[in-house]
Amino acid sequence: MNIPPVEPGTVGPCPVAPDALQGIKRQQTNPSRWNGAGWQDFVAALRASGVELAEGAAACGVYATDAGGTAYGLPHGVVLARSAVQVAQLLKAAQAHRVPVTVRGGGLTTEGESVAFGGVLLDMSGMSRVLKIDAAALTVRTEAGIYWHSLAEELRRENLDYLSAPLNLTSSVGGTLGVGGIDVNSARLGCSADQALSLQVVTPTGDIVECSDDVNAELFQRVILGYGQFGVITEATLRVRPYTPLSMHYYYYSSLRTAIEDLQMLDRNDASDYSGILTIMDCAVNLLVAFDSDEREAAFRTNWESRLRGHGEFGFALCMLGHYALRPWKAGEALYLLQRKQAVFPEFRRPEYMRDGKMHDRTVVFSRAVWKHWGSRQMVIPDLATPADKFIEAVERGNAVCRKYFRHYTLYCVGIKLRPEHKPHYEMSCVPPDAEGWAYGCEFEPMIEGAVYSRDHFQAFKNAIYDIGVDLGASYYRFGGMMKGYIRRIFGDALVDRHLAMKRRADPAMILNRDVIF
């Protein structure tokens, strides 16, 4: 065999060196991780203080990834949260031994934010009991590892309900308060984090502190929507409300722009209790509108319904029939819409959740449908959050990116009522700094449908969506973990450096939720 000699300069001194790939730019999404230094000493110190730490496959395997299913990592060990004192002992030992601690609630992150790449995984689900329901004051005190759905189960026994929470049964209270939490009533009631009245927080150095807008306000402002950088939320006092079933209406559009204009019109006029948009690609755009009371529903019917430009189900079906009859080359798309409708619509009308035309347990209905018809072992859900006036452009541009990268996808759009007095809470969060009155968010969710995509494909898709955000001066819900490369681009150096300095003061060894933001 005649092997030609290597041209001088084409191969570096070490062909397998980290920089040996020539001409291929690699984006490092998993920078130098903690290497386990001092782990045994840390474990010994922790166990000496009475904190139980589990190691091995049986204990750690359940935490290998998050809902996104694209970031994989295992902790060295797991601590199941049982009390604030125990969490404080853990964080003190972690500071002393410089061991990273990753906190996990429901594990519903998509960018690896709740995945531990070594160190300790602190599972908050062990602290998931309701401590006190005050039906007169309409408040609840709960351990923060509780799932919103478990909280709803407890509240319902008192005929109460939480104000707003993500439409996902296994979101945790603490995790949600740390990032925001959007519901279809957020255009009226604000994000889930806005319903927190006070918190018990364990700081990164292990102090147990009660905080609220009046007590330790600076800590409260940093922990709410703080992406877990400034403390572990162990208990929360939340506002609650009397439970009511809701009457739901659906209006169908073939134009994203028109549907969003109508959504914003309803929100501006406080015309409904719940509002949001859920789509099948950009072909069938569903504006959902719902009410807690007959009075509100009647007022909507009198004053606002006629202004909506969407159709009822039958009218929209006729429109679609006409549309696709003139475009026979789009028969595949029409068939997909039909199949999707037949599969999904009955989920929202299951008789056991309907009484006298009203929907009970909306989160159960929506979440079960989401997991059944949208869920997958991999989920990428990049999002854009903008002021109201930039939202249509953001959604239309994001929609074009979805069309480019995936065959089928869903858009979920919802408004978030902003509370002016909470402006300090919103700093460096999903709430855009220039939003007034309402912010609007859109999630761009491709349907994976059993297909296999590379991580690079997912990452390129997410980057394309986030680049729109940079261009528009928007923000994002999911800017941590694998997307943290966008943090300085969207928030600017001054704000990020200020928060970084606060983080260094609060967490000298930078152990708490390392690599989520900082």
Add this chain to the structure above:
Amino acid sequence: MAALRDYAACSGCSLCRLVCPMWRSHRDPRFSAEGLAKALQHGATPAQLAAPIEACSLCGACDPVCPERIDLPGMVMDLRLRLANSLPLAGSPLFDDLRASLQRGTKPSAASHSAPLLLPGPDLRGDAALLERVRALLGLAVAEDDGADISLALELGVGIPPHRLQQFLASLGGHSIVAADGLLLRQLRRWLPGSQRMGLGAALGSRPAVRSNLLATDLYVIEARAYHADYERMVAYYDRLQLETGCALNLDLQRIAIPAVAQERPQKPGLARGDDAAQVRWILQGSKATRIVVESLAERAVFERLCDLPVVHLAELGEDPEMIKRRPHAFG
């Protein structure tokens, strides 16, 4: 119906935790179907998972909520079998007797070939008067071989000799079946896919004599195993029952049944029983019921032990003077 999948398909959504009595009791993800599936995905052995494998009540609540359609109760039963095989129990009379019984089998049933059959299970067999009442209400023949040993083997993780299973299934061939044992009912759905099967509760509740005596002030406790074994159909059935009678049900917001019995039967020697009291407290929290109606005798015993409300078995609602005499407090 799409084929059921195994633990490898678990995506870690945690929906099974929300309905799991074992998780509710431990608040530890290892004590959940998800925890078991994820640990198995990472190479854990049954011996490493012994505690949750033994603690599971096999109530089947996880089954209908799993979006990946994993056979989660089947996974636990399989793990119990593997665990028992990997850690043979020396000197356990319960296991020795069961293995001997399974080897022996039973005499073939004398029931006519097509008559509907009642499989009462050991609890109902132990209450002759109630069994007679059930039989009279349903008009069924009682199967001589009700598969009690097979059900116990499923529960304890004891291998069922093929000849015994074949003998049992042959005795059921062609019959409509009403089974009091929810675990057995679940397996019959797989073993005899074309057969007509029903749980005891649904069968009794369909009788006007029983249904008409349910009150809006009753808390009706659905037997969880039978309910979850046929979830889609049973959700509709009990929804109608509630609409018609106004009674409260032991269903959570997802319409999953909350079992009162944290662990059906004592399992391996030395293992602590589950926390029935916590389950009962959870079922009764916020309830304004004045009477408890149960489908299962095991749950009747738990409620009678742990709460002050009158407790009545569904069959006792059938306006039988003898039954009313036996439990006057339950009939006001």
